[in-house]
Amino acid sequence: MNAATKLGVYVLGLAVVFGGALGVGSAVGDVGPAPAKPEHGTAHSTPAADSHGGHEQTTAPAQDDTPGGLQVSQDGYTLNPLTTVKAGEATDFRFTVTGPDGRPVTGYQVEHDKKLHFIVVSRDLGTFQHLHPDMAAGGVWSVRLTLDDPGAYRAFADFAPTGGSGLTLGADLLVAGDYKPDPLPEVARTAEVDGYQVSLDGDLVPGQAAKLTLSVSKDGEPVTDLQPYLGAYGHLVALRAGDLAYLHVHPEDSGKAGPEVTFYAEAPSAGDYRLFLDFKHDGKVRTADFTARAGAGQPKPTAEPGTGPSHDEHTH
CATH class of the missing domain: 2.60.40.10 (Immunoglobulins)
Structure with missing residues (x-):
């Protein structure tokens, strides 16, 4: 085969390859640059149809609702x-x-x-x-x-x-050592610590922010001069029995130094929980503890249209 013939065959081969590439491109769509990797902390999104004209919009995935404290x-x-x-x-x-x-x-x-x-x-x-x-x-x-x-x-x-x-x-x-776990204390509405009586009003509700009010008294008299502790007149930690999930709890700022201290807590499920209230009086911090039950066998409440459980950024 002479040089001219070889050149003709080569050009014909390029045409076949190029034409095949165009066919593939038409089948899969336009070829563009590879999408950039999302930065750390950026939520992935997926296209969704817009109800006002069919344009695409991005929809963030559901947020991770795993309670805090379960992961190292x-x-x-x-x-x-x-x-x-x-x-x-x-x-x-x-x-x-x-x-x-x-x-x-x-x-x-x-x-x-x-x-x-x-x-x-x-x-x-x-x-x-x-x-x-x-x-x-x-x-x-x-x-x-x-x-x-x-x-x-x-x-x-x-x-x-x-x-x-x-x-x-x-x-x-x-x-290390011999270990014998104690049973979970019974559900109760009152607790005593160092001569103080603390009562609990309100119930944990699975899947919703619930109002909990704790009232402090001593010798039968309401304590109205609680001292600020960690920026409030009380600090509440709530943990789920079984796996020790750490609940979202935040205080209500009433401006009153007792006897009532109010919090909002979100229980992720029905079951038993332990509540630990830190409060300060006469220069000393004390801790009152309760066992509370969320749900008590009742079905999870359904939020009204347009509403949902409150998600506050603060953990307590």
């Missing part, structure tokens, strides 16, 4: 305990929160007067500690911690990184 890592942030605890020994407990870059976080927003709230409870929900650790340079937190009895405990770090949303991360702490 979320949104790139991880709780890292660094210390082993022995029963009955005071320990300088240390931990870090690492960020999406793998380094300890050093920037935190102040919420309820603190950069980070550290909660430690026994797995049977019989003991409760609300602690406020100090952060050293480099993002290492430390706090004096004593766990009197052997057993399984859950530690919660409740915080909001600078420029980010609030998170509650949880990690198990295991204390």
Whole structure:
């Protein structure tokens, strides 16, 4: 085959390949640049038909409704305990929160007067500690911690990184020794601590924000001079029995120093919960605890059209 003939065959081959490519392009649509990867924290979206003319619009996926405290890592942030605890020994407990870059976080927003709230409870929900650790340079937190009895405990770090949303991360702490869990205390409307009586009014409702009012009295007389604690006249932590899910709780600012302190709590499901109220009076913080039941076997209430459960950014 001479040179001219070879050139003709080559050109004919290019035409066939190019024509095939055009056919494929017509079958699959226009070819464009690959979509950019979403930035960290950006919700993925899917096209949906617009009811006012058929144009496409983006619809964000349903939000993750997993309760806080069930995960040791979320949104790139991880709780890292660094210390082993022995029963009955005071320990300088240390931990870090690492960020999406793998380094300890050093920037935190102040919420309820603190950069980070550290909660430690026994797995049977019989003991409760609300602690406020100090952060050293480099993002290492430390706090004096004593766990009197052997057993399984859950530690919660409740915080909001600078420029980010609030998170509650949880990690198990295991204390060696013979362990016998206590049964969950019975459901009750009253609690006593250090000579104070605290009563609970209101019920947890599965799937909705419910109003809970706690009233403090001493020797039968209402306490009307509660002292501010963590930016309010009371601080409430609510945990679900069984998995220790950490509930969204936020206080109502009535401006009154007692005897009533009101909160709104969201129970994610029916079942039993433990409520721990911290209040300050005569210069000392005390904790009253309750077992409450959400649902009591009743079906989950249905929101009226156009309404839905309240979702406040604050965790407590």
